Amino acid sequence: MCDYNFETDAIRNQLERSQFQEHSTPMYVTSSFVFDDAEDMRASFTEEKIRTIYSRYSNPNTTEFLQKVVAMEGAEDGFAFATGMAAIYSTFAALLESGDHIVSARSVFGSTHSLFTKYFPKWNITTSYFDINKPEEIESFITPSTKILYAETPTNPGVDILDLELLGKIAKKHNLLLIIDNCFATPYIQQPIKYGADLVVHSATKLMDGQGRVLGGVVVGNTELIREIYLFSRNTGPALSPFNAWVLSKSLETLAVRVDRHCENALNLAEFLEGHEQVSKVKYPFLKSHPQYKIAKKQMKLGGNIIAIEVKGGIESGRKFLNAIKMCSLSANLGDTRSIVTHPASTTHSKLSEEERLNVGITPGLVRISVGLENISDIISDINQALNN
Ligand SMILES: *Cc1c(COP(=O)(O)O)cnc(C)c1O
DSSP, X not given: OOOOOHHHHHHHOOOOOOTTOOSSOOOOOOSBOOOSSXXXXXXXXXXXXXXXXXXXXXXXXXXXXXXXXXXXXXXSEEEEESSHHHHHHHHHHHHOOTTOEEEEESOOOHHHHHIIIIIGGGGTOEEEEEOTTOGGGGGGGOOTTEEEEEEESSOTTTOOOOOHHHHHHHHHXXXXXXXXXXXXXXXXXXXXXXXXXXXXXXXXTTTTTOSSOOOOEEEEEOHHHHHHHHHHHHHHOOBXXXXXXXXXXHHHHTHHHHHHHHHHHHXXXXXXXXXXXXXXXXXXXXXXTSTTHHHHHHHOSSOOSEEEEEETTHHHHHHHHHHHXXXXXXXXXXXXXXXXXXXXXXXXXXXXXXXXXXXXXXXXXXXEEEOOSSOHHHHHHHHHHHHHO
């Protein structure tokens, strides 16, 4: 592993060349690897020898992708998964036992919420939620069974910011594992391990791939915790495919330049929308009007590519806005080169009651914009004409 600056690591952190002296890492699409003799095989299985055995355990392309994420996040080790949810599920499943308790931010990704409320209770693992606007209440939810403190920042879809330094201090004081989903920020913008996170999880499907092509997930952190997660995953099989790992590793080479432009476009659009008469509220971490602007400035290098706006006129206006969009995509993905708009109240969160939606910060007219890499004037004019319609 090399030790250059972020952008250089993302490019130069590459597998050893094969006998063909290729410049760019090839794809190792193979399910298994061969041994020289019985002794080689024995030593490999007892892990006296660290090498590739079977792609459910490890694969050269997966290893290269992981090495990059480990370096970017300032972690010791990691494991790569088929999806972000596989990473999140396997991390909890590997580390928790029956009777354990999680304290989590209330606004977390929908499927993570389902893990906590629908599946973990089957194994007697319970979760308490704290309100992201009342971090001072976090400690009141901690019990002797609490093992994990879990959060995302910025949050989805409300784009609220949680203070990582504060979370790190609380986790340390109560001897909890702090796990952060860093998907919205990417390690280019924010590195939770600096603030005391024990593990960082990602959906690599979003800005890491950044082009809406492949699914992937990753967890990185300290060696002993990753070892537990590795053993669980080696036996249960959620591993990332070599093809997707190859795609993702190439994507990381351009993460810094892509995220720079994503954030520049997003800030421009957010500033434009702040003065728009059809918009009652704009939330973007690097706008001074953001309630946690100071915390965002402290822990984030840039504001990210997600903007939340409140369209005047409630749920019907939100739907009308979506229907009037011409260029941007209506899609469930985010962090793509293509700008994407969604209206959570009538789509992803339509099954919740209005009160439940408000609890996680979803107002009737809330629209989430994932700002892409199109020319900013085209993005602004599409959003503007849809708002005025
Ligand atoms: C998309 C997403 C996930 C889940 O990732 P998949 O790759 O879709 O499984 C988890 N957390 C956040 C914050 C996400 O945006």
